[in-house]
Amino acid sequence: MNRIRMESLENKVMTAEAASMLIKDGMTVATSGFTPSGYPKSVPLALAKRAEEGEKIGLTLVTGASVGDELDGAWARAGILKRRFPYQTNASSRNGINDGSVSYQDMHLSHVPQFIEYGFLGNIDVAIIEALAITEEGGIIPTTSVGISPQAVSEADMVIVEINTSQSMALEGVHDIYTTKKPPFRQPIPITHAGDRVGTTFIPCDPEKIAAIVFSDITDKVRPLGAIDEDSKKISGHIIKFLENEVNEGRLPNNLLPLQSGVGSVANAVLGGLLDSDFENLTCYTEVIQDSMFDLIDAGKVSVASGTSFTPSEEGLIRLNENMEHYAKHCILRPMEISNHPEVARRLGVIAMNTAIEFDIYGHVNSTNIMGSRMMNGLGGSGDFTRNAYISIFTTVSTAKNGDISSIVPFVSHVDHTEHDVEVFVTEQGLADVRGLSPRERARCIIENCAHPDYKDMLFDYLERAEAGKYSHEPHIMDESHSWHHRFLETGSMR
Amino acid sequence: MNRIRMESLENKVMTAEAASMLIKDGMTVATSGFTPSGYPKSVPLALAKRAEEGEKIGLTLVTGASVGDELDGAWARAGILKRRFPYQTNASSRNGINDGSVSYQDMHLSHVPQFIEYGFLGNIDVAIIEALAITEEGGIIPTTSVGISPQAVSEADMVIVEINTSQSMALEGVHDIYTTKKPPFRQPIPITHAGDRVGTTFIPCDPEKIAAIVFSDITDKVRPLGAIDEDSKKISGHIIKFLENEVNEGRLPNNLLPLQSGVGSVANAVLGGLLDSDFENLTCYTEVIQDSMFDLIDAGKVSVASGTSFTPSEEGLIRLNENMEHYAKHCILRPMEISNHPEVARRLGVIAMNTAIEFDIYGHVNSTNIMGSRMMNGLGGSGDFTRNAYISIFTTVSTAKNGDISSIVPFVSHVDHTEHDVEVFVTEQGLADVRGLSPRERARCIIENCAHPDYKDMLFDYLERAEAGKYSHEPHIMDESHSWHHRFLETGSMR
Numbered sequence: 001m002n003r004i005r006m007e008s009l010e011n012k013v014m015t016a017e018a019a020s021m022l023i024k025d026g027m028t029v030a031t032s033g034f035t036p037s038g039y040p041k042s043v044p045l046a047l048a049k050r051a052e053e054g055e056k057i058g059l060t061l062v063t064g065a066s067v068g069d070e071l072d073g074a075w076a077r078a079g080i081l082k083r084r085f086p087y088q089t090n091a092s093s094r095n096g097i098n099d100g101s102v103s104y105q106d107m108h109l110s111h112v113p114q115f116i117e118y119g120f121l122g123n124i125d126v127a128i129i130e131a132l133a134i135t136e137e138g139g140i141i142p143t144t145s146v147g148i149s150p151q152a153v154s155e156a157d158m159v160i161v162e163i164n165t166s167q168s169m170a171l172e173g174v175h176d177i178y179t180t181k182k183p184p185f186r187q188p189i190p191i192t193h194a195g196d197r198v199g200t201t202f203i204p205c206d207p208e209k210i211a212a213i214v215f216s217d218i219t220d221k222v223r224p225l226g227a228i229d230e231d232s233k234k235i236s237g238h239i240i241k242f243l244e245n246e247v248n249e250g251r252l253p254n255n256l257l258p259l260q261s262g263v264g265s266v267a268n269a270v271l272g273g274l275l276d277s278d279f280e281n282l283t284c285y286t287e288v289i290q291d292s293m294f295d296l297i298d299a300g301k302v303s304v305a306s307g308t309s310f311t312p313s314e315e316g317l318i319r320l321n322e323n324m325e326h327y328a329k330h331c332i333l334r335p336m337e338i339s340n341h342p343e344v345a346r347r348l349g350v351i352a353m354n355t356a357i358e359f360d361i362y363g364h365v366n367s368t369n370i371m372g373s374r375m376m377n378g379l380g381g382s383g384d385f386t387r388n389a390y391i392s393i394f395t396t397v398s399t400a401k402n403g404d405i406s407s408i409v410p411f412v413s414h415v416d417h418t419e420h421d422v423e424v425f426v427t428e429q430g431l432a433d434v435r436g437l438s439p440r441e442r443a444r445c446i447i448e449n450c451a452h453p454d455y456k457d458m459l460f461d462y463l464e465r466a467e468a469g470k471y472s473h474e475p476h477i478m479d480e481s482h483s484w485h486h487r488f489l490e491t492g493s494m495r
Numbered sequence: 496m497n498r499i500r501m502e503s504l505e506n507k508v509m510t511a512e513a514a515s516m517l518i519k520d521g522m523t524v525a526t527s528g529f530t531p532s533g534y535p536k537s538v539p540l541a542l543a544k545r546a547e548e549g550e551k552i553g554l555t556l557v558t559g560a561s562v563g564d565e566l567d568g569a570w571a572r573a574g575i576l577k578r579r580f581p582y583q584t585n586a587s588s589r590n591g592i593n594d595g596s597v598s599y600q601d602m603h604l605s606h607v608p609q610f611i612e613y614g615f616l617g618n619i620d621v622a623i624i625e626a627l628a629i630t631e632e633g634g635i636i637p638t639t640s641v642g643i644s645p646q647a648v649s650e651a652d653m654v655i656v657e658i659n660t661s662q663s664m665a666l667e668g669v670h671d672i673y674t675t676k677k678p679p680f681r682q683p684i685p686i687t688h689a690g691d692r693v694g695t696t697f698i699p700c701d702p703e704k705i706a707a708i709v710f711s712d713i714t715d716k717v718r719p720l721g722a723i724d725e726d727s728k729k730i731s732g733h734i735i736k737f738l739e740n741e742v743n744e745g746r747l748p749n750n751l752l753p754l755q756s757g758v759g760s761v762a763n764a765v766l767g768g769l770l771d772s773d774f775e776n777l778t779c780y781t782e783v784i785q786d787s788m789f790d791l792i793d794a795g796k797v798s799v800a801s802g803t804s805f806t807p808s809e810e811g812l813i814r815l816n817e818n819m820e821h822y823a824k825h826c827i828l829r830p831m832e833i834s835n836h837p838e839v840a841r842r843l844g845v846i847a848m849n850t851a852i853e854f855d856i857y858g859h860v861n862s863t864n865i866m867g868s869r870m871m872n873g874l875g876g877s878g879d880f881t882r883n884a885y886i887s888i889f890t891t892v893s894t895a896k897n898g899d900i901s902s903i904v905p906f907v908s909h910v911d912h913t914e915h916d917v918e919v920f921v922t923e924q925g926l927a928d929v930r931g932l933s934p935r936e937r938a939r940c941i942i943e944n945c946a947h948p949d950y951k952d953m954l955f956d957y958l959e960r961a962e963a964g965k966y967s968h969e970p971h972i973m974d975e976s977h978s979w980h981h982r983f984l985e986t987g988s989m990r
Binding site for chain 2: 083085097098099100103104105106107108111115118119120121122180182183184186187188189190192193249250251253257341342343346347348349364369371372373374375379383387388390411413414415416417418419420421423435436437438440441466467469470471472473474475476478479481482483485486489
């Protein structure tokens with residue numbers, strides 16, 4: 001299989017070390033990658049080696065979302081990572097963010113592509129894009145994710161292409177690359193069903209901008225998925241019962257509406273629960289296509305899954321690679337601009353299911369900062385989908401740290417989604433449907449249905465004492481609002 | 496001028512008292528109206544009279560946004576108002592919300608039309624729609640606002656039309672009524688410029704549903720606008736200088752992008768400042784068309800203004816009525832679903848300018864609850880525009896209550912817009928452009944540029960002590976986060 005189909009580009013092939021020399025201290029680098037899928041690996045590792053050998057290199061890194069350890073991890077440990085947009089999940093980059101050595105802006109993912117184009121993140125000096133191949137016209141065929149690659153390519157001064165020979169050639173054709181113009185020239189995005197194909201199978205690229213082509217065979221560093229535990233099963237069960245009731249009440253079609261689901265084990269379990277449900281002919285319009293989606297496709301439950309990346313487990317990656325032609329018939333990988341676009345999410349009416357760190361009695365959600373200050377991963381696309389969903393669901397286990405933390409608190413320590421954004425809250429304890437409820441009604445519904453029994457009385461106590469105050473719309477006690485978090489930080493327990 | 500152009504409907508004319516008898520205790524009523532413009536008046540007053548005379552009537556009221564005193568005020572005082580969606584500004588309804596007698600859900604305005612259609616707010620028993628006239632087909636021609644009227648008409652079991660003869664007949668043709676289908680049948684909204692007309696000039700209505708037609712001549716109870724003070728002028732000046740610089744840097748076109756501006760005196764002043772600027776051929780895609788917009792149209796600065804209501808002052812109303820044919824050429828009134836739609840706001844790339852009660856050092860905004868618990872008005876459309884803007888600006892005066900309240904605080908007492916949603920903060924002190932900044936950088940930028948000098952040291956003191964803690968991404972001190980609000984509630988001052 002010819003990987004470089006435009007002959008004039010063959011002289012751009014070089015080693016990762018040589019390509020890395022194009023990247024200078026102080027630059028802003030935008031790369032492919034979304035979750036540990038489809039990110040460049042060889043050039044970042046070569047750059048990290050230079051820094052470890054003493055060269056001063058400090059960079060700004062912009063990606064679609066998280067990327068693998070060869071990029072976020074190696075760069076953070078080598079001291080290269082100075083500024084980071086818009087999401088990460090790597091232990092080393094997280095440490096850098098929380099010790100203050102990495103400046104991190106946690107962003108709505110749908111904002112990133114347009115902020116790059118608007119110039120709000122400054123000049124993009126270099127793009128590094130993992131590719132399957134380069135087409136006859138110089139177009140770049142992505143691998144296991146798309147993310148911000150189209151904007152990185154169009155806005156960067158130069159492009160380094162990292163052709164990854166470990167990726168299945170059956171990925172060719174799975175991508176659907178469509179981008180919007182900047183205002184005032186932007187047009188409607190012509191997607192009306194999750195499975196619509198509206199673009200090209202490659203990322204258009206001016207061949208003159210391709211400054212280097214590197215070959216690599218390092219595989220995506222996918223992460224293991226936790227086993228599906230009892231709590232996740234209960235959460236999944238509550239959601240499926242709720243969805244069944246919505247269908248019975250005539251508020252949802254029999255085959256629901258396109259499902260969006262966050263990343264990780266609980267999200268995977270929630271989707272997994274659909275396997276044993278009576279739902280059929282489902283569609284997904286989401287960011288990441290995880291293992292449970294493969295199960296749903298194999299079972300004939302899901303006809304089409306649209307996302308911006310394949311995010312399998314280690315076993316899932318093998319399964320995906322061995323059956324890529326099969327899955328490619330049911331899957332579409334789109335640019336993050338499109339997978340997360342408010343316009344499309346609102347039009348399709350996605351059912352958004354995302355995971356919270358904590359939520360409060362009035363329905364505000366913390367997705368990012370533990371105890372207010374400590375960044376976990378980031379916001380990701382949760383806001384893009386939550387705000388624009390047909391119905392928005394947040395899940396969490398009701399306690400953490402062996403019961404010392406209640407995930408339902410008087411006032412969340414950081415707000416990523418407001419009381420105006422979420423309709424349904426779910427823990428293993430139960431489900432709170434807060435549509436149409438005032439804040440005080442919401443509080444009772446959430447405490448009754450979602451809080452762990454160990455914390456219910458404490459939550460009601462806060463609510464009732466707050467209600468004894470002067471103003472009764474959304475009563476709070478300002479010197480106790482974050483007292484549970486303070487107590488945990490002081491004593492190791494919210495109790 | 497014939498007000499009822501469908502002959503078979505003439506026998507539906509009755510008194511407001513008779514029409515009010517169609518409304519029974521426990522019903523949900525959805526009405527026209529957005530700001531004190533275009534809301535029904537006679538039927539609500541007749542209903543209030545019945546309640547005041549001892550009849551037990553408790554209702555749920557759904558409107559576009561705030562409405563005039565004949566509806567929110569009279570119903571709150573008569574004890575009719577039990578549940579209220581999604582916004583209000585009336586002293587009596589606000590008192591009811593804050594004393595706990597009215598259950599209020601404060602919503603994103605763009606969510607309301609679809610939540611009505613989805614059945615999330617329950618059955619809509621009666622719609623009351625203020626109209627100029629009824630067309631030959633039974634279509635309803637709105638008056639000075641559109642709001643949720645299309646959905647109220649389509650979803651209600653019966654419709655009461657209140658023909659208001661005080662409204663200028665020159666309003667006919669100013670409306671552009673376009674609605675979307677529910678998912679999975681929703682299509683792209685074909686608007687690509689603020690001035691595009693894509694619908695009908697009337698609200699389609701099954702004539703069989705029209706249960707009563709009432710004539711009224713009560714005028715809109717418009718509100719006076721505060722004089723433009725020095726602080727508002729300074730805020731306006733900072734914004735215009737910023738926009739000029741964005742044009743110079745090539746990040747905005749010469750004629751900017753469609754302007755969105757919140758309601759009220761500061762918003763009016765900000766737009767007013769454009770009169771003396773060099774900007775020309777501006778467009779507006781917003782909710783409310785206020786007095787300053789008439790000035791900009793008259794000066795030839797604004798070519799088209801799209802909104803969902805005319806919201807003039809008392810003098811503005813006279814001016815509007817006397818020159819309606821002139822303003823109708825430059826203005827379009829759309830359903831709130833379209834004026835506030837994320838799809839259109841994001842596509843057009845609006846410049847969103849909204850007013851905060853307070854914002855915090857990390858860039859979270861409180862638009863609704865004073866000291867965390869006391870509802871002022873509501874969220875309105877600020878979230879619809881802010882999240883989807885090309886660039887989002889929030890303004891506030893840096894102090895309130897003669898300096899006893901700082902509008903910049905360590906942690907806002909209620910979060911309506913998150914750090915992920917806003918790019919620019921402005922007070923009379925200056926402007927903070929936080930694009931691309933990490934939370935701690937943002938804090939310094941906001942304190943330096945926006946805080947009142949009396950509070951700067953206190954804010955830096957909080958920030959620096961928080962930074963001394965263990966986690967440095969977005970450092971907070973959990974037992975001091977709301978201490979400023981607590982201090983104000985205890986002592987009457989944040990100092």
